[in-house]
Amino acid sequence: MAGKRKSGKKPAAGGGRAGGYCPLGDAVRAGIRQVIDAQGRLTGDLPEPDLDRDTLIRLYEMMVLVRAIDERGWVLQRSGRVEFWIPHKGLEAVHIAATMAFARNDWIFLGYRHPGALLLRGAALVQLFAQFFGRRDEPFKGRRLPTLMGDRRLNVVPMTTQVGSYIPHACGAAWGAKIKGDDTRFLTFFGDGATSRGEFHSALNFAGIFKPPVVFICENNGWAVTTPASAQTASRTFAQKGDAYAVRNLRVDGNDPLAVYAAAREARDLAAKEAPSLIEAVTYRLGFHTSSDNPDLYREPEEVEEWAAWDPLIRTCKYLERKGYWGKRQEADLWTRCTRDIDAAVEQAEAMPLPDPASMFDDTFEQMTWMLEEQKAALLGDLERCS
Numbered sequence: 326m327a328g329k330r331k332s333g334k335k336p337a338a339g340g341g342r343a344g345g346y347c348p349l350g351d352a353v354r355a356g357i358r359q360v361i362d363a364q365g366r367l368t369g370d371l372p373e374p375d376l377d378r379d380t381l382i383r384l385y386e387m388m389v390l391v392r393a394i395d396e397r398g399w400v401l402q403r404s405g406r407v408e409f410w411i412p413h414k415g416l417e418a419v420h421i422a423a424t425m426a427f428a429r430n431d432w433i434f435l436g437y438r439h440p441g442a443l444l445l446r447g448a449a450l451v452q453l454f455a456q457f458f459g460r461r462d463e464p465f466k467g468r469r470l471p472t473l474m475g476d477r478r479l480n481v482v483p484m485t486t487q488v489g490s491y492i493p494h495a496c497g498a499a500w501g502a503k504i505k506g507d508d509t510r511f512l513t514f515f516g517d518g519a520t521s522r523g524e525f526h527s528a529l530n531f532a533g534i535f536k537p538p539v540v541f542i543c544e545n546n547g548w549a550v551t552t553p554a555s556a557q558t559a560s561r562t563f564a565q566k567g568d569a570y571a572v573r574n575l576r577v578d579g580n581d582p583l584a585v586y587a588a589a590r591e592a593r594d595l596a597a598k599e600a601p602s603l604i605e606a607v608t609y610r611l612g613f614h615t616s617s618d619n620p621d622l623y624r625e626p627e628e629v630e631e632w633a634a635w636d637p638l639i640r641t642c643k644y645l646e647r648k649g650y651w652g653k654r655q656e657a658d659l660w661t662r663c664t665r666d667i668d669a670a671v672e673q674a675e676a677m678p679l680p681d682p683a684s685m686f687d688d689t690f691e692q693m694t695w696m697l698e699e700q701k702a703a704l705l706g707d708l709e710r711c712s
């Protein structure tokens with residue numbers, strides 16, 4: 326539903342400073358590192374990472390699956406079967422390529438637009454949909470908002486809902502690993518909006534001093550709900566905030582999975598050598614902020630169109646075609662497979678039991694406080710009266 330907005334032109338994401346009004350066409354001048362252009366051709370800036378055919382195809386297939394999940398999640402939310410949805414259309418390259426650049430035993434502190442990280446770590450599709458449907462038998466027992474996912478078994482820590490609050494957690498966990506002398510590295514994703522929170526600055530300051538093996542990826546998707554990147558900071562880039570804390574930093578094209586992979590891989594290696602990194606991945610949220618948002622009220626359709634031409638799926642597909650690894654038939658088969666797998670996961674997950682309402686009090690304290698005991702008893706009493 327498009328509502329009315331006040332008069333005047335809507336702001337562009339970035340406004341020439343951090344983010345930019347699709348600066349990807351002029352990436353070199355903007356200091357944004359790239360491997361491929363919009364047509365999937367090598368730009369000659371960053372070298373092509375040394376990835377074999379199967380790995381490149383796996384990367385692309387995961388990006389398509391994650392896009393298909395977003396499309397389905399949206400439909401399920403709009404038809405009332407999933408209560409809430411946080412879209413990730415256009416943001417596939419950042420988290421998928423970065424996760425692939427890290428080792429299986431590294432820890433990832435996830436945001437809410439990153440389902441591919443769990444899938445790459447081996448989570449079944451049905452586990453994701455069980456989370457979206459709030460079902461009992463998923464790792465968080467159906468008690469978190471859809472897409473706020475994680476899984477301890479896969480070394481993936483779910484986000485805490487307060488923007489930016491988990492950045493120091495990633496930093497502290499990395500510091501712990503360093504003290505213990507183990508080789509694990511830590512990766513965390515957060516948005517441009519999170520850089521305005523104190524926790525971002527505390528974490529960066531800590532990282533500059535104690536040099537834990539951590540890589541911070543700021544997914545600059547142009548907007549923090551209605552706030553454009555240009556109003557988020559007066560700095561020229563989000564990456565340069567690392568300079569204040571002596572943290573190595575760089576900007577990459579977040580819609581170029583090869584550039585993200587190359588940057589994340591190098592950062593992972595350096596993380597073990599007392600050099601944490603802040604990577605600003607310049608990308609764009611093509612969808613709504615959440616299912617409760619209406620971006621027509623605050624951004625121009627031309628801006629979305631301009632970024633859509635840099636869609637990471639299209640670029641990666643073209644790159645694979647140029648290498649002779651991909652064609653129309655594989656593309657059609659892949660989408661058919663994704664649809665079929667999602668259909669099966671939806672059917673299975675929706676049939677799973679819902680959590681017992683009283684279970685919302687579980688796992689809060691080892692010994693429940695008297696206040697929670699009282700609340701639980703009141704809830705059970707109400708439920709009994711209503712049944």
Ligand SMILES: Cc1ncc(C[n+]2csc(CCOP(=O)(O)OP(=O)(O)O)c2C)c(N)n1
Binds near residue numbers: 486520614
């Ligand atoms: C401390 C805090 N303030 C406000 C919110 C409401 N909120 C949820 S997401 C969001 C925007 C976050 O923007 P960004 O960090 O750029 O990430 P994006 O959603 O764009 O991926 C806000 C303000 C919140 N969850 N936590």
